Amino acid sequence: MEKALTDGVEADFEAVLLYLKEARGFDFTGYKRTSLSRRVRRRMSQVGIEEYTDYIDYLQVNSDEFAALFNVLLINVTGFLRDPEAWEHLRTEVLPQLLAELGPEAPIRVWSAGCASGEEAYSLAILLTEALGVEAFRQRVKIYATDVDEEALAQARQASYGEREVEGVPPDLLERYFEHQGMRYVFRQDLRRSVIFGRNDLVQDAPISRIHLLVCRNTLMYFNAETQAKILTRLHFALLPNSVLFLGKAEMLLSYDSLFTPVDLKRRLFRKVPTHGVAQGQLFAHPVAPPRRQPANGAIELREQAFAAGPVAQVVISKDDEVSLINHQAESLFGLSARDVGRQLRDLELSYRPVELRAQVERVKVERRSLRLKDVEWQRGPNDTIWLDVNLSPLISERELLGVSVVFHDVSAARRLLDELEHANRQLESAYEELQSTNEELETTNEELQSTVEELETTNEELQSTNEELETMNEELQSTNDELQTINDRLSERSVELDDLNNFLESILTSLRSGVIVVDPEMRVIVWNRGSEELWGLRRDEANGQHLLNLDIGLPLSELRPLVRNALVETDPVGEITIAAVNRRGRAVSVRVVASALRGRNGDAEGAILVLEENRN
Incomplete structure (x- = not known):
């Protein structure tokens, strides 16, 4: 009964994973079930749901819940230069050797799989800029950073991090590679262009090639292990x-x-082991079993004919290195009789x-175990090459x-098929790489457009x-x-008023x-009226x-x-004097002159006013 309940719960949990795959395209079927179920349970408890079936209904109704669930399932734990000892070994030992093998101008392709928010x-x-220099990095390096979490990728593309997130970056590197903008640190824009972010599911999507x-x-x-x-x-x-x-540091490749x-x-840190094509199938020759009893003469002849007519070439060597038996296939193949x-x-x-047989025969006799020599190439003629698998088996009786x-x-036929298959695989791989290259170029173009x-x-x-601001x-x-x-307008009005006033004063x-x-x-003249003109000409x-x-003029000035002077200095603001003068007609006249101070608004003397009047007496 308890097992049936457990099976039912597991089936409901698998239904949740299937719904996530169908609804949002996230395939979690290859993830470890224990950690997955624990995280889903944690999220269900946060929203107050007990059953998996009820949680599926909740996901159908609340589309925002997907983002919250993925944040729990996709643990984006990362950091700059996380595990410093490993990164330091990569910088000082691995990268110099890798760059030396590539040459000074070869392009460098790097893939950060599962990049989360981009710190890695x-x-x-x-590290590559430190090793190459800024210009060489920009010209040679492409870093492809992928993840299944679109939200994390969007954050990574911004290249903006808080003070806590950049704690692992040494101060000198932080100063050289980040711009301090407010409370954030933004990665250098000129180097950012060489980092291409994109979505890639390691389980389902094709890998980026030539890395x-x-x-x-x-x-x-x-x-899980299979995934x-x-x-x-x-x-x-x-x-x-x-x-x-x-x-x-939690991952090993022992198997x-x-x-x-x-x-x-x-x-x-691991290196790729080069592959050498598909291994051929195992073919074994069966040693002749010793008879349990002495056969009749007819049986012996039958056995000899059966050996002679065998479908593969076979030769039997005695313990004294004499040729004991040769079948028809061996005679035809090697020209024996x-x-x-x-x-x-x-x-x-x-x-x-x-192939050199004597040493191999001796080895089989000494070790008393079978030996197989694979893919022996034999050039029988100018255009006649065959491949043989040679099986040596000890013949033991009691x-x-x-x-x-x-x-x-x-x-030979299998070898030719394998060569053709390998050639076809190379063509397929080349076509795939071209397709992948085109895809990467499109990704690069997309990033540049972005x-x-x-x-x-x-x-x-x-x-x-x-x-x-202009507005x-x-x-x-x-x-x-x-x-x-x-x-x-006011000045115009005042000007009109002044003109009127001037005209009035002039009048x-x-x-x-x-x-x-x-x-x-x-004592410079600023007003000279018509009476003065008439009087003095x-x-x-x-x-x-x-x-x-x-x-x-005819006035004793x-x-x-x-x-x-008295009027200007205000010692005697009003003064009067009568003096003899000659008017404009040359006639002697007596002129009465009255002088008074010209006062400004503050009451100070700003000049003097002289009134001259001819005495008629």
Whole structure:
């Protein structure tokens, strides 16, 4: 009863995984069930659900729950230069050797599988830039960073990290490779272009090919053994011969020595073991079993005929190295005949062609166990090459060695088929690599377009900001223009008022029959009315701006100096004097001069006003 309940729970859990695969394309069937079920249970408890079937209903109703569940299932635990000792060994030992093998100008392809939020990929970029220099890195290196979590990839593309996330980066590297923007650290944009992010499921999607360094740290441990084997086969295909695989410290490859050999087992660094085609099938010759009883003469002849008619070439060598038996296939294949029976093996061409047999026969006799020589190539003629598998088996009767059976299997047809298959595989691999290369170029183009879009968005935001500033400035200028227009209108009004006032004053001065002269503190004439023109015969434009005492008129101006000075210094603000003069007609006249101070708004003297009137008495 208890087993039935357990089976039912497991079936419900598998239904959840199947629903995630069908609804969102995430295939978790290859992950370890214990850790998966524990994480799903943890999420179910957070939303208050007990049964798997109820949780499927909850997922159907709440689409946002998928993101929360994937954050629990896909544990994106990473960091810059995580496990520093391993990264230091990669920097000081592995990378220099790898770069030396590639040459100074060869392109370098790196794959960070399971990159999460990108710290591992940018760590690789830092190490390679340190080893190559900035320019060589930008020209030679492509880092492909993949993960199944789109949300983590979106974060990785931003290349922006908080202070806590960059704690593992040494200060000098942090200063050289990150720009400090507010509370964030952003990876250098010129190096960021060499890091290409994309979604890739290690279980389902095709691997990226022709990789020199593949970093897949702490990812395999979440999968079961069968899925791990499948992923490792894909990673083996992705790597070029003798390229390097870098795993996490919780992952080992003890049972995959046919795919990878350790470079440094402690730090989980491995090299790819090159493959040499598909192994051929095992073919064995059966030794002649000793008879349990002496057969009749007819049976002996029957056995001899059966041996002679055997489908494969076979020769029996006695314990004294004599040729005891040769069947028809051997005679036809090696040019032997019945006359060669009884001869020593060393006297026959067969002893050294197609393969050196004497040492192998001796070894079988000594060790008393079968020996197989595979893929023996024999050039029988100019255009006649065959391949043989040679089986040597000891013939033993009641613990006594009777001789050695040598069987030659013609595997030429199988070899040609394998060559054709290998050729077809190479063509398929080449086509696949071209397809993969095209896909990678498209990914690169997509990344470049993404970067261009980001730059255009940034430029658009800057233009938008500039436009807003210009609009603000335009509004301020418009407001200033309105104010200036208002001031201009006021000035125009004031100008009109002043013109009216001037005209009014001019009318007053013109209407006065007396001469009126106004001087500034330096005694320069600033007003010269018509009465002064009539009295002295000097026009206004001739008098204005001239020093009063320099005017050539019939008035003894020197006598006016004390009167004007007193008015300017305000010792005697109003003074009067009568002096003899000569008017414009040359007639002697007596002129009464009244001087008073010209006061400003503050009451200070700003000049002097002289009123001159001819006495008629």
